[in-house]
Amino acid sequence: MSAITVERLSKRFGAVTAVDDLSFEVGEGTITGFLGPNGAGKTTTLRTLLGLISPTSGTATFAGRPYHKLSEPSREVGALLEASGFHPGRSGRDHLRVLATAGGIPASRTDEVLGLVGLTEAATRRVGGYSLGMRQRLGLAAALLGDPRVLVLDEPANGLDPEGVHWLRALLRHLAAEGRSVLVSSHVLAEMAQTVDHVVIIARGRLVAQSSLAELTARTGQRVRVRTPQVEALRGALAAWGATAEQAGPDELLVAGASTEAVGRAVADAGIVVYEMRLERSDLEAAFLELTTSEGVLS
Amino acid sequence: MTRLFRAELLKLSTTRTARGLLAAALAITALLAVATLILAGRDGNAQLGSAGNLHNVIGGSGLASVLALVLGILGMAGEFRHGTVTGTFLTTPDRGRVVVTKLAAHALAGLGIALATVLAGLAVTLPWLAVKGVHVDLLNLEVGRALAGTLLAGALYGTAGVAIGALFRNQVAAVVVTLAWTQFVENGVLASVFPKVARWFPMGAAAAITNPGWPLLSMWAGALLFTGYALLLATVGTRFVVRRDIA
Numbered sequence: 001m002s003a004i005t006v007e008r009l010s011k012r013f014g015a016v017t018a019v020d021d022l023s024f025e026v027g028e029g030t031i032t033g034f035l036g037p038n039g040a041g042k043t044t045t046l047r048t049l050l051g052l053i054s055p056t057s058g059t060a061t062f063a064g065r066p067y068h069k070l071s072e073p074s075r076e077v078g079a080l081l082e083a084s085g086f087h088p089g090r091s092g093r094d095h096l097r098v099l100a101t102a103g104g105i106p107a108s109r110t111d112e113v114l115g116l117v118g119l120t121e122a123a124t125r126r127v128g129g130y131s132l133g134m135r136q137r138l139g140l141a142a143a144l145l146g147d148p149r150v151l152v153l154d155e156p157a158n159g160l161d162p163e164g165v166h167w168l169r170a171l172l173r174h175l176a177a178e179g180r181s182v183l184v185s186s187h188v189l190a191e192m193a194q195t196v197d198h199v200v201i202i203a204r205g206r207l208v209a210q211s212s213l214a215e216l217t218a219r220t221g222q223r224v225r226v227r228t229p230q231v232e233a234l235r236g237a238l239a240a241w242g243a244t245a246e247q248a249g250p251d252e253l254l255v256a257g258a259s260t261e262a263v264g265r266a267v268a269d270a271g272i273v274v275y276e277m278r279l280e281r282s283d284l285e286a287a288f289l290e291l292t293t294s295e296g297v298l299s
Numbered sequence: 300m301t302r303l304f305r306a307e308l309l310k311l312s313t314t315r316t317a318r319g320l321l322a323a324a325l326a327i328t329a330l331l332a333v334a335t336l337i338l339a340g341r342d343g344n345a346q347l348g349s350a351g352n353l354h355n356v357i358g359g360s361g362l363a364s365v366l367a368l369v370l371g372i373l374g375m376a377g378e379f380r381h382g383t384v385t386g387t388f389l390t391t392p393d394r395g396r397v398v399v400t401k402l403a404a405h406a407l408a409g410l411g412i413a414l415a416t417v418l419a420g421l422a423v424t425l426p427w428l429a430v431k432g433v434h435v436d437l438l439n440l441e442v443g444r445a446l447a448g449t450l451l452a453g454a455l456y457g458t459a460g461v462a463i464g465a466l467f468r469n470q471v472a473a474v475v476v477t478l479a480w481t482q483f484v485e486n487g488v489l490a491s492v493f494p495k496v497a498r499w500f501p502m503g504a505a506a507a508i509t510n511p512g513w514p515l516l517s518m519w520a521g522a523l524l525f526t527g528y529a530l531l532l533a534t535v536g537t538r539f540v541v542r543r544d545i546a
Contacts, residue, residue, distance in 0.1 A: 013544075013546075043546075044546070047544075047545065047546060050389060051388070051392050052385060052388060052389070052544070052545035052546075053544040053545065053546060054542075054544060067392055068392035068393070070392070073389065073390065073391075073392055074389065074390045079389050081385055085381040085382020085383050085385065085386075086381065086382075086383065087310075087314055087377070087381045087383055088381070089314040089315050089316065090313050090314050091313070094309070094313035095386075097309060097313070098306050098309050098310050098313065099306075099386055099390050101302055101305050101306040101309055102302060102303050102306035102387070102390045102391055103302075103390045103391075104302050142386060
């Protein structure tokens with residue numbers, strides 16, 4: 001059974017549809033990147049999953065149970081949400097003590113997680129004096145407090161410096177290696193590209209792609225660059241094959257949606273002269289942009 | 300004591316808000332007690348050491364109540380202001396239980412503030428009277444009623460504050476509207492222009508708890524009515540909080 005299942009989830013705020021018939025799953029023991037540009041509906045989806053927002057329709061469950069039906073939620077699911085706040089006058093340790101007390105978690109655990117996120121020295125300082133990165137670490141500490149099997153993290157890299165992002169990646173890999181399932185959102189794919197196993201990509205509240213990371217790069221990142229003196233003839237030949245080509249130079253076309261084999265056959269059939277042809281794997285970031293800006297050829 | 304209740308008390312004890320309000324309450328109560336003792340017996344004020352005099356010293360100002368009210372508002376609306384409500388509801392998804400527990404925790408906090416002010420008032424008064432050679436009898440009905448009324452009012456005001464905090468999205472608006480209503484609309488205008496009507500309103504009912512007598516209701520009628528108002532606010536406020544999207 002999947003750790004997290006989102007099924008036909010929709011949420012409307014007045015006239016605005018923030019999440020639109022969204023379905024995806026997070027497999028047990030995997031890190032799934034939840035990606036999309038700002039405003040795509042990631043935070044709304046995660047808050048609905050965690051029972052903070054009630055969906056207009058559809059369901060979101062943890063191993064079949066909605067969040068409010070979990071018997072010990074903070075021991076089963078750890079969450080870090082954007083804009084989830086801290087009282088500026090309360091110390092980091094006290095913030096965790098409050099959550100631990102309410103969640104029935106032993107007080108000794110607060111010092112453990114503070115150590116885990118590197119906040120031991122700042123633990124007794126009031127949160128009002130914390131940097132953005134320190135708040136983010138405190139939020140992570142809160143998520144880890146109940147030693148949960150499932151983690152839901154909304155933009156955890158926000159506010160972290162490059163060293164912090166590196167640390168975060170290592171932490172996530174470590175957590176997944178222990179068999180935990182992680183759903184982590186980001187609007188910057190590169191942040192997560194080296195960490196996640198699977199990706200769920202949304203734009204304007206809708207699912208754009210859901211696949212393993214490897215599949216995604218293979219499916220979207222592949223283009224064939226062709227240098228030919230007969231640009232227009234090649235473009236016509238490719239159109240017949242259902243591939244699209246864009247002009248990349250005076251005698252160059254960049255072909256999407258076709259393999260080198262397919263392009264080779266199209267060239268042979270039409271008897272076109274070709275000077276050069278090579279496969280280009282665009283980087284993941286380009287694939288991400290392509291998917292989220294142009295409603296997605298691959299949805 | 301449930302873990303949720305302990306968590307709510309921990310929230311109160313781990314910021315400076317409650318301590319600051321308590322310190323202010325103690326300081327002002329002591330000052331008011333001194334003023335009450337100096338002015339005793341003059342201009343129609345109760346005689347030094349009389350039951351009425353002790354009543355004024357113990358809780359006549361109603362200060363503890365107002366501070367318990369403010370603490371309650373800050374305790375609930377502050378969760379929304381600072382966004383701590385997210386962590387609170389993630390830990391305890393049963394929102395109704397969270398609000399009810401907070402109502403109870405702030406009843407206790409209000410009672411604590413009231414008790415502290417009573418003790419502060421007595422700490423100033425008893426040595427003062429001893430120096431003046433005035434014998435006092437603390438074990439009489441009026442002093443007992445003043446004590447009970449002050450403690451009860453503190454608890455009820457603390458609860459009402461949480462209820463109001465649940466009704467408003469904005470902490471500042473909650474405090475401003477509440478103080479404007481209680482101090483200006485009710486105590487200022489209504490109480491002086493329509494005293495017979497005013498006694499049925501929340502502040503009129505609450506005033507009867509600490510200062511019963513014409514034109515107010517009796518102490519217990521006031522307590523009952525104010526409890527009703529607090530419960531009404533709490534019910535509506537809880538429904539608001541339970542249904543709201545925490546975005």
